[in-house]
Amino acid sequence: GDVCRTPLTAERREAETRYSSNASSAAKQLSSAEGHLNKLAVDPALTEAEAALKDFRHSSDAVGCAESVRVISKAQQIKAFLSDDEDARSLQPEVMVTQELEKAKASSDRAAQAILYLALCEILSFGTADKGAPSRAMRDKALEAGNEAADLFQGLAETRMQA
Known part of the structure; x- marks a missing residue:
């Protein structure tokens, strides 16, 4: 029975521990970034979410990357809404999300795509x-994205996310 099992080498064990850590x-x-965001503490939220994104990328965790990008974009x-600075007000977070979505599609990671x-x-x-409130075209695009996510x-079988 154990003949086909690959022994856990010290190197592999260390790599798995590092990945897990x-x-x-x-x-x-x-989680900390989301907590900051809920309190509208945007700068600490960005710092934490960007650090998480870096770590998730390092460990090749597409879902973690997607969640991090979601928090960063939000x-x-x-x-942008709270700023008086024109450059900050013109930020377009959907660009970052769209770029990450293309990566998720290329890797066929459906969970990351949904997020x-x-x-x-x-x-x-x-x-x-x-520009203020979303235009009709933006609302239509939002509805289309929401339907894709739900599907x-x-x-x-993510019943908690279907709602």
Whole structure:
């Protein structure tokens, strides 16, 4: 029975421990970022979410990356709305989400795609700081992204996210 089992080498064990540690640290950073965002503490939210994204990328965790990008884009959007600075107000967080979505599509990661479609829906339905409320075209695009997210979550049997 044990003949086909690959022995756990010290190097492999160390790599798995490091991955687990990075993922755990990144998850804590992301949770902290979401907490900051809920309090509208945008700069600390961005710092934590960007650090989490770096760690998730290092450990090749596409879903963690997608969640991090979702938080970063939402923080950027809030920052743009709260800012008097024209450069900050013209930030377009949907660009970052769209780029990450293309990566998720290329790797066929349906969970990451679903999270990113949801992020896109949230961003587009909120409008932009420089233009105000979303246009009809933006709302239509938001609805389309929301439907894509719902379909993907349904296919993944993510009942808590389908709502």
